[in-house]
Amino acid sequence: MERDARIYVAGHRGMVGSALCRALASKGFTNIITRTSSECDLRDRSRVDEFFEKERPEYVFLAAARVGGILANSTYPAQFIYDNLAIELNVIDAAHKYGVKKLLFLGSSCIYPRECPQPMKEEYLLSGYLEKTNEPYAVAKIAGIKLCESYRRQYGCNFISAMPTNLYGPGDNFDLHDSHVIPALMRKFHEAKLKGEGEVVVWGTGKPRREFLHVDDLAEALIFLMENYDGELFLNVGTGEDVTIADLVELMKEVVGYEGEVRYDSSKPDGTPRKLLDVSRIRSLGWRHKKSLREGLRETYRWFSENYPAVRGVQGV
Numbered sequence: 001m002e003r004d005a006r007i008y009v010a011g012h013r014g015m016v017g018s019a020l021c022r023a024l025a026s027k028g029f030t031n032i033i034t035r036t037s038s039e040c041d042l043r044d045r046s047r048v049d050e051f052f053e054k055e056r057p058e059y060v061f062l063a064a065a066r067v068g069g070i071l072a073n074s075t076y077p078a079q080f081i082y083d084n085l086a087i088e089l090n091v092i093d094a095a096h097k098y099g100v101k102k103l104l105f106l107g108s109s110c111i112y113p114r115e116c117p118q119p120m121k122e123e124y125l126l127s128g129y130l131e132k133t134n135e136p137y138a139v140a141k142i143a144g145i146k147l148c149e150s151y152r153r154q155y156g157c158n159f160i161s162a163m164p165t166n167l168y169g170p171g172d173n174f175d176l177h178d179s180h181v182i183p184a185l186m187r188k189f190h191e192a193k194l195k196g197e198g199e200v201v202v203w204g205t206g207k208p209r210r211e212f213l214h215v216d217d218l219a220e221a222l223i224f225l226m227e228n229y230d231g232e233l234f235l236n237v238g239t240g241e242d243v244t245i246a247d248l249v250e251l252m253k254e255v256v257g258y259e260g261e262v263r264y265d266s267s268k269p270d271g272t273p274r275k276l277l278d279v280s281r282i283r284s285l286g287w288r289h290k291k292s293l294r295e296g297l298r299e300t301y302r303w304f305s306e307n308y309p310a311v312r313g314v315q316g317v
Contacts, residue, residue, distance in 0.1 A: 001059055005059055006058045007024060007058070008057035008059070009032060011064030011065065012032075012034040013036060014171065015172050015215050016219070018170075019169065019215040019218065020219045020222060023220060042064050042090055044090070045094075048094050059100065059226060062104065065106070066079060066080055066083040067180075068178035071177055080134075084137060088105070096155055102160070103157070103158070103160070105144050105159065105160070107164075108163065111125060112125065113127055113130060114129055114131040120278055121278040122233055122278075131271060145163075148160065148234075149161075161234035161235075164218050164237045164238065165237065165275070166180065167213055167214075168213075168214065169299075170304075173313045174314050181210065182300075186300070186301060186304055187314065189253060189258040190256055200261070200262055201262075203269070204265070204270040208244065208273055209274040209276065210243065211275060212293055213239055220290075224285075224286075225287075228286070235281050235282045236277040237277075240279045243293065245270075248293075251294060
């Protein structure tokens with residue numbers, strides 16, 4: 001990408017989009033295009049067309065999505081599948097219609113089957129049943145991959161896809177009703193420490209294993225792929241390392257400085273037993289993550305505590 005190329009970051013206010021904007025700016029890209037959802041609702045095709053016709057972006061990072069944890073996915077399945085499908089359909093088709101040079105679609109590791117062999121290779125997509133707690137979201141993300149593949153095959157569009165593992169970092173959503181595990185735990189332990197509470201309740205058994213990637217590492221990977229990868233096959237983006245939720249809980253307690261007890265509520269769902277990505281393909285291209293989980297959590301907690309309670313999902317509660 002030329003440093004003055006017109007680059008559209010869809011979803012720039014989200015955790016991934018804001019990290020992308022920071023990373024692009026730090027690398028000297030000077031023409032980053034953004035729109036809030038009120039300025040251009042990506043679910044509205046007419047507004048998306050108006051935006052693309054006016055701005056004519058050359059490169060598109062499609063990071064806009066409706067996201068959330070187990071509770072949010074279970075509570076709002078219709079919104080998760082509709083909103084994500086609408087965003088993908090409108091943006092990908094407009095990118096084709098208005099001559100975008102290259103588009104990168106951001107998916108999710110939840111696209112893989114619930115009982116997927118570990119670590120999960122790209123070719124395992126559609127090889128088994130999805131995890132029921134986030135199936136609508138996963139179906140939408142799989143559709144996004146297939147849209148990029150189909151537009152590439154039929155029209156020759158240079159549309160690629162990346163599947164990140166579980167993400168965390170500055171700008172995350174800390175709302176306990178629809179956040180993911182790291183922001184939920186960070187907020188719970190922080191508030192329990194502030195209030196002097198002696199116990200924190202954690203959903204599930206603590207046995208599932210998860211892989212976590214700092215969002216700044218993801219942003220670097222996405223720019224790397226935009227500049228160095230043109231293949232049809234989507235690529236996993238992760239660390240290639242996982243931990244149990246129980247290990248994560250102990251690490252979070254240490255980072256936050258919470259000294260109380262933890263009680264696991266096994267009546268709540270665990271979700272997929274294990275989610276570890278095979279990242280050999282992206283590593284073979286020359287990219288690998290830089291931040292360890294401990295380092296990344298310390299940086300994130302420093303940001304969270306400095307901005308609390310004005311962080312997303314907490315402000316106004």
